Ligand code: SF4
């Protein structure tokens with residue numbers, strides 16, 4: 001199963017998903033979230049949901065010099081923090097900007113498709129889907 | 137206790153010296169929570185008594201609260217200042233991304249003093265404050281464009297607030313607003329003009345601090361309880377589906393919807409501007425403030441042809457709500473949604489408070505009909521019920537003030553009627569134009585004595601509706617009811633919660649949320665006491681600054697036009713006001 005963005009047109013930009021993801025990291029703010037919501041150039045144009053889309057052959061893992069990012073069955077990666085040297089190559093490699101950065105620890109933050117945020121999206125923008133069912 | 141979860145930092149900015157400092161004031165937040173509690177203390181510290189609102193020393197205080205970021209619907213920021221519109225206490229609230237951004241930048245409150253010599257905008261990124269030259273933005277035709285330029289120029293997309301003023305604020309229209317995130321406003325009492333007087337065009341705040349959660353299991357349980365209630369409650373569904381404009385039909389049905397400057401309180405045409413009608417014909421998008429799962433903000437898509445070009449169209453995205461529809465729809469005797477939206481778009485571009493603007497135009501329309509003013513004063517405009525072309529031009533003139541008449545209009549309906557007559561139908565309380573509820577005595581008493589002269593101070597409109605058909609409450613009973621509500625709301629506005637969530641944040645639940653947020657233990661009684669104290673501080677500030685209290689004026693029109701409670705009895709209103717006045721001073 002992986003996190004899937006069903007329809008960004010339904011997104012109201014409440015950022016409840018971001019707060020949820022950060023909460024899992026024991027952060028009451030937004031800094032530790034692995035999902036990011038911003039307007040598409042002004043709120044009148046709606047919102048962009050930036051989150052890992054679980055690539056089958058993840059470019060971020062390919063550029064990691066220490067193999068700290070291990071491709072996950074079903075797409076996406078698992079981050080092995082102890083191996084990560086904080087070089088930031090993965091962030092460069094992700095062209096949708098879904099590798100976020102923990103400034104304090106100098107380590108990446110990437111969605112692990114746990115599905116917690118889905119429970120807090122009140123408008124059906126996010127869902128957990130089987131890999132084959134995902135096009136988003 | 138000095139909990140990492142409680143806000144404690146106050147950012148002080150001096151626009152004259154272009155300097156800033158950050159002070160840790162944990163005590164201030166522990167004792168007063170945040171929001172209006174803290175903001176009022178800072179105002180008392182910073183605002184010299186009797187000061188002119190445009191004096192550089194007039195402080196602008198923004199404050200958020202201990203629940204900001206930590207719980208859903210703690211989505212608002214409180215601003216206080218001395219109001220150029222009423223010459224008295226200025227307090228205005230807004231949502232958007234403002235509250236979350238201020239807290240994420242690391243602050244509980246921001247105090248802005250002094251005045252810049254050149255137009256500037258402030259960029260606050262975490263603990264860095266930049267004074268940026270805003271000469272290019274000054275005088276720009278549309279507030280939307282100002283937002284776009286800053287958006288493209290500053291970092292922090294998704295994690296920032298961009299507050300800005302339009303030309304109305306630059307030109308010191310006393311009811312100019314501050315707009316945030318294009319569609320939310322510190323709307324009332326003229327914060328925009330105070331920005332303008334300081335040559336402060338805008339304020340960007342962003343940040344990425346984290347709030348460490350201890351005992352996160354307990355906290356998450358309470359979070360879920362509040363979140364579930366928010367997404368499952370009926371009220372919240374109503375505000376998501378249709379928004380506040382869902383109130384048009386029920387209020388009209390009741391005979392409480394002000395029509396043509398409150399000549400009547402009902403119209404057979406109300407269906408044409410109902411929330412249902414706006415949704416069916418225009419709704420283009422819904423938006424939410426940060427950390428609000430409801431999403432009550434409704435944006436209309438208005439498609440208009442260019443007059444001289446065949447097959448050329450523009451689509452404008454314009455927000456609508458109950459109060460704007462009241463002020464520039466039914467109050468202007470108009471039931472034409474496209475006209476309302478076009479005027480709204482213009483008012484947004486200029487950065488005027490839509491509520492005051494609508495009531496001012498309604499007065500002017502009636503004054504013109506009565507012959508108190510003519511085309512000589514209006515410079516040729518024909519202000520007539522529902523004539524939007526002329527209303528749109530009038531808002532431009534209120535902003536640019538080409539003659540004496542518009543200079544006076546730019547100071548509100550009280551000033552205008554003082555000069556030109558028509559006091560009986562100048563609908564303002566304490567100098568602030570009235571909100572859209574003619575529900576009965578409680579609403580109007582609430583406007584008169586509420587510290588913001590707003591329906592949100594004490595919800596008199598709800599008392600009127602709840603007791604309709606029953607015997608009139610005694611002045612003391614009604615006074616107590618209104619006071620109790622206004623005092624409790626000081627707590628909600630210290631946290632700072634969206635008032636739509638007042639049913640969710642019961643006193644009992646609020647005590648638990650505060651504890652989970654790292655505040656000192658406070659039981660319900662202690663919270664009530666604090667609410668009472670904050671209210672009294674505000675009331676006393678107002679009296680000191682010249683608010684008439686007991687003898688505050690009530691527009692004659694309000695007494696003449698029947699409400700759902702029939703014609704209102706002045707004697708009864710006076711007695712109730714007098715009760716509240718004494719009780720507020722003697723606490
Ligand atoms: S699925 Fe889990 S890790 Fe991914 S964004 Fe949602 S909460 Fe964060």
Ligand code: SF4
Nearest residue numbers: 011012014015017121
């Ligand atoms: S919770 Fe859903 S509606 Fe809210 S910002 Fe996230 S994706 Fe959008």
